[in-house]
Amino acid sequence: MNDEKRFELYEKLYFHEVEAREKISSRLQIPLALLLSITSVYALLVKGVSFENGSFWNLCFGGVFLISLGFFITSLSYFVRSFYGHTYEFIPSALTTENYRNQLIETYSAYSECDELVKRHFNDYLFRYYNECSSANTAVNDKRSEFLHKCNTYLILTALPLATAFLIFTLSGIDKNTIEKEYKVQISKPIELNSHKSPLKINGNFDVTTLEVDFSADLKELLNERKAKTFNATATADTTTKENP
Structure with a gap:
């Protein structure tokens, strides 16, 4: 593979990793919506469950609820790690690149092969940035993809015990709304x-x-x-x- 083809390869890799960065950010929207939905279900269960009787179903509910909550916290941690704390590398701006090219022209203007020297060193400049930036971005995207995959995996594990806890909550009679209550009557008029x-x-x-x-x-x-x-x-x-x- 000659230098020209290698240059094209690293250029494509660089823009591929930049595009992958945006795709990963878009994929994070789905687990974010699921995490918020599961949080609402947790709030509903905690608000509605009654532990006054301390029955067998209360213990079953508490056990599967804590298991689901553990998976949920793990999934949330991987989501945060996939979403935040990553730095990407980019090639210099167009103004910086053009200033470097003008410096090359001034440096080799006294040489007879000025155009060839400027072209070669300028290509080396771009090749170096494409190589370094694409390599760094590949490592970041691989790490983010791994965290996102683990986030989705633990989301599935969260849903299984959560569904069980919801069934126990609904069918076993530990819902506060299904328990007979004693009402206090206050007479304020003669x-x-x-x-x-x-x-x-x-x-x-x-x-x-x-x-x-x-x-x-x-x-x-x-x-x-x-x-x-x-x-x-x-x-x-x-x-x-x-x-x-």
């Missing part, structure tokens, strides 16, 4: 107790576990009447006893 003989009205409110009652005048009067009747009956009985010893 309550009325009606009797067919003598209507009574009680004004009061509940404070924690204590009922504070504000007796109305009708109720007080009724209680006083009952006390008076009881006192009269007791006095009558005592008088009868004295008259008939």
Whole structure:
């Protein structure tokens, strides 16, 4: 292979690795969407599960949930490593390259073979950058592709126990929405107790576990009447006893 073909080869390799960089970035969008979706499922399960009973299904749910969470964290770490922390090498800008070419012309302007020398050294300049940059970018893209592959692998492993945990959550009755609840009723307005003989009205409110009652005048009067009747009956009985010893 002559120098011209080698130059074309390294040039193609350089642009191939630059294009692969963009493809890998596009491929990262799919696992990102899956990671966000799985995070939403985790939030739903954690918010809805009830561990009050401590039943066998609670233990099963907690076990598969933790396994899935471990795989999820591993997948997330590989995603971050594939997405961030990589440096690519690029050939100098067009202005820098053109300035170097002008320097070559000034350097070899006194030689009779100026054009040939400028062309040869300029090609060597480009060849060196294509070679070094493509080699460095190949190593970076290979590493990113490996991390992305492991990220997808652990995403699949995450989904299996997560699906099991979701089935346990749905069918075993550990969902908070399916458990019978005790409701606390707070009475904040006056309550009325009606009797067919003598209507009574009680004004009061509940404070924690204590009922504070504000007796109305009708109720007080009724209680006083009952006390008076009881006192009269007791006095009558005592008088009868004295008259008939």
